[in-house]
Amino acid sequence: MPRDIGIGLAFGILFLVALLGQAIAGFDVYNNEQVSQGLQTMTFVQYLVSASFMADVMENWQSEYLQFLLYIVATVWLVHRGSPESKQPGDEGRMSDAKQLVGAHAKRTSPAWAKTGGWRTWVYGRSLSLVMGTIFVLSWLSQSIAGWSTYDASQLRAYEHPVSWPGYVTSADFWSRTLQNWQSELLAVGSMAVFAVYLRERGSSESKLVGSAHDATGETP
Amino acid sequence: MFADRGYCEAVIMRVCVGLAGLLLLGGCGHGATAGPSSAALGFARAVTAHQGGRACSLLAPATRAQLESSQGKPCAEAVLGQSVPSSNAVRRADQYGTESRVMLDKDVVFVARFSLGWRVVAAACKDRGQKLPYDCQISGG
Structure with a gap:
């Protein structure tokens, strides 16, 4: 049974291990800075619920969900000849009900809401982009609030003026944290779609068959 | 089969609701400002009342050490030699995590939370404009 859900299971476990690692390393960095400034250190549990840890986690979450949201939505209308990530050129758009198996074209095994119409x-x-988009918006909002709190705490440690939330979301700190994540995500997903035109990974669902032609589009095992 | 699907949907729904709550709660880093205000005002009043020992008990360890080192005197004596404005009221307090800025009627005081409570890390601070740090006569360095 676990073999049937191996991707979700493996990445779920790796996620938790990586999150724990990030928490341990971030906790050490935070407390070292506090000690060097003669300030109070935190317990590990206090760090886990701190704005500092939350800002670090949320800024990565929002960029990952934005990356997949854009990819999911962009690939409705954009194609890339030869990429296994792309539909066939000519299929751009939401496609017909017949091709999408909805309404009168739904099959017996189709999900209930695919059959009902309306x-x-x-x-x-x-629903995929709606859920991914909601998580993106919530995590970006959370990054902005947690980042604001963290930024203003550092301002006060340096005896400087705190800023308002609107002041923070238009600040260089917020956009530096945001864009450094966005650029790397966009590069990774875009380059994978292009590399997969010419490169192969035998047995992977993200790759064309090793023997497929370079201009074969949308072919996955 | 259908029972399994319903169970999975319920679990997914619970995870989504929990995640949304976590995301929103996690971003909130503000708290009550009674502790910072009390420490800042208590320090100002102690200096005004020439209670050096009490004033020093409200200073952060690094600030206390810096004051003794720079003045070459015990804290209780050194703190009374500083030009701390005699404030009597809190105009405004901002708290972000374990840091706070308390604006008294005649002074601006920076306060941080320690295991023993809120302590003053800088006082007698002059505003030098939005882009520059405050100039604090008493500070932790």
Whole structure:
């Protein structure tokens, strides 16, 4: 049974291990800085619920969810000839109900909301981007609030003026934290789509078959 | 099969609701400012009342050490030699995590939370403009 859900299980475990590692390393960095400034250190549990840790986690979450949100939505209308990540050129757009197996074209095994038609089918047909987009917005909002608190705490440690939340979300600190994540995510996902035109990974669902032609588009095992 | 699907949907729904709550709660780093205000005002009043020992008990360890080192005197004596404005009221307090700025009626005081409570890390601070740090006569360095 675990083999059937291996991808979710493996990445879920790796995520928790990496998050714990980040927490331990971040806790050490935070307390070292506090000691060097003659300030109070935190316990590990206090660090886990601190704005500092939350800002570090949320700034990465928002960029990852934005990356996949953009990729999911952009690949509705954009194609890349030869990429296994792309639809066939000519299939751009939301496609017909017949191709998408919705409404009257739904099969017996289709999800209930794919069969019903109307707003339910409209929403279900965009549910992936709606959920990914909601998580992106919430995590970016959370980054802005936690980052604001962390930034103002550092301002006060240096005897400087704190800023308001609108002041923070228009500050260089907020956009530096945000854009350094966005650029790397966009590079990684874009380069994977292009590399996969010419490069292969035998057995991977993200790759074309090793023997597929370079201009074969959307072919995955 | 269908029972399993329903269970999975319920679990996913619970995870999503929990995640949304965690995301929103996690961002909130503000707290009550009674502790910082009390420490800042207590320090100002102790200096005004020439209670050096009490004033020093409200200073952060590094600030106390810096004051003794720079003045070459015990803290209780050194602190009374500083030009700390005699404030009597709190105009405003901002708290971010374990740091706070308390604006008294005649002074600006920076306060931080320690295991024993809130302590003054800088006092007798002059505002030099939005882009520059305050100029504090008493500080931790």
